[in-house]
Amino acid sequence: MEEKKAIRKQIFAERKACSDKEIQEWSKEITKNITALPEYQTADRILVYADYNHEVMTGFLIEKAWADGKEIAVPKVQGLDMIFYKLTDFAQLEPGYYGIPEPVSGEIVQWEDALMIMPGVAFDRQNHRVGYGGGFYDRYLEKHPRVKRVAAAFEFQLLPQVPTEPTDISPEIVVTEKQCIRG
Ligand SMILES: Nc1nc2c(c(=O)[nH]1)N(C=O)[C@@H](CNc1ccc(C(=O)N[C@@H](CCC(=O)O)C(=O)O)cc1)CN2
Numbered sequence: 001m002e003e004k005k006a007i008r009k010q011i012f013a014e015r016k017a018c019s020d021k022e023i024q025e026w027s028k029e030i031t032k033n034i035t036a037l038p039e040y041q042t043a044d045r046i047l048v049y050a051d052y053n054h055e056v057m058t059g060f061l062i063e064k065a066w067a068d069g070k071e072i073a074v075p076k077v078q079g080l081d082m083i084f085y086k087l088t089d090f091a092q093l094e095p096g097y098y099g100i101p102e103p104v105s106g107e108i109v110q111w112e113d114a115l116m117i118m119p120g121v122a123f124d125r126q127n128h129r130v131g132y133g134g135g136f137y138d139r140y141l142e143k144h145p146r147v148k149r150v151a152a153a154f155e156f157q158l159l160p161q162v163p164t165e166p167t168d169i170s171p172e173i174v175v176t177e178k179q180c181i182r183g
C-alpha cells in the first residue's frame with residue numbers, strides 16, 4: 001500500500017514536469033499504436049476515459065474512432081461505481097469527480113463486447129497496473145469480464161516492478177509511444 005503511494009507520488013511529479021507539447025506528441029503516437037492493433041480494428045464499441053492532468057490524451061483516439069464508425073462511451077463516477085455514457089460530442093463532458101471531465105448527458109451503456117482503453121499511473125513488464133487507488137477499474141472489470149483491456153501509458157510510467165493485489169485486473173496490452181507490451 002505504502003509502496004503504491006510512493007509510486008503515485010513519483011509518477012505524478014514526472015507527469016507534471018512534462019510539457020503540454022510532449023504530452024500531446026506522445027499521445028498522438030500512442031493513438032497511432034492503439035489504432036493499429038487488431039483489437040482496435042475489430043472493435044465496434046470503445047469504452048475510454050476522458051483524460052485530465054497530463055494523463056495520456058484520448059481526444060485523438062476518440063476522433064479517429066468516430067471517423068472509423070465506432071461507438072464511444074466515457075465513464076462517470078457514481079458512488080463506488082463507474083457508469084459509462086455514450087459520447088457523441090465532446091460538449092457532453094463537464095468537470096466532475098476530482099475535476100475529471102465526465103459526461104453530463106447521453107445514453108447509459110452496458111457493453112460487454114467492447115474494447116476498454118484503461119488509464120493508469122504505473123505499469124510493469126507483466127502488465128501489472130497501479131491506478132489512482134479507487135479500485136474503480138478492478139470493480140468494473142470484475143463485473144464485465146468479456147471486455148477487452150488495453151492500457152495507454154507514457155514510457156516513463158513503465159517501472160521494473162509494481163506491487164499487485166489479488167483483486168487487480170491487468171490490461172492485456174500496455175501501449176506506449178514506443179511499444180505495445182503483451183504481458
Ligand atoms: N481520466 C480518468 N478518469 C477516471 C479515472 C482515471 O484514472 N482517469 N479513474 C480511475 O480509477 C476513475 C476515477 N478515479 C479516481 C480515484 C481517485 C482519485 C483521487 O483520489 N484523486 C485525488 C488524489 C490523487 C492522489 O494524489 O492520489 C486528486 O486528484 O486530488 C481520482 C480519481 C474514473 N475516471
Ligand SMILES: Nc1ncnc2c1ncn2[C@@H]1O[C@H](COP(=O)(O)OP(=O)(O)OP(=O)(O)O)[C@@H](O)[C@H]1O
Binds near residue numbers: 130
Ligand atoms: N473487485 C473488487 N471488489 C471489492 N474491492 C475491490 C475490488 N477491486 C479492488 N478493490 C479495492 O479497491 C481499493 C483500491 O484498489 P487499487 O489500489 O487496486 O486501485 P487502483 O486500481 O489503483 O485504482 P483505479 O482502478 O481506480 O485506477 C483496494 O482497497 C481494493 O481492495
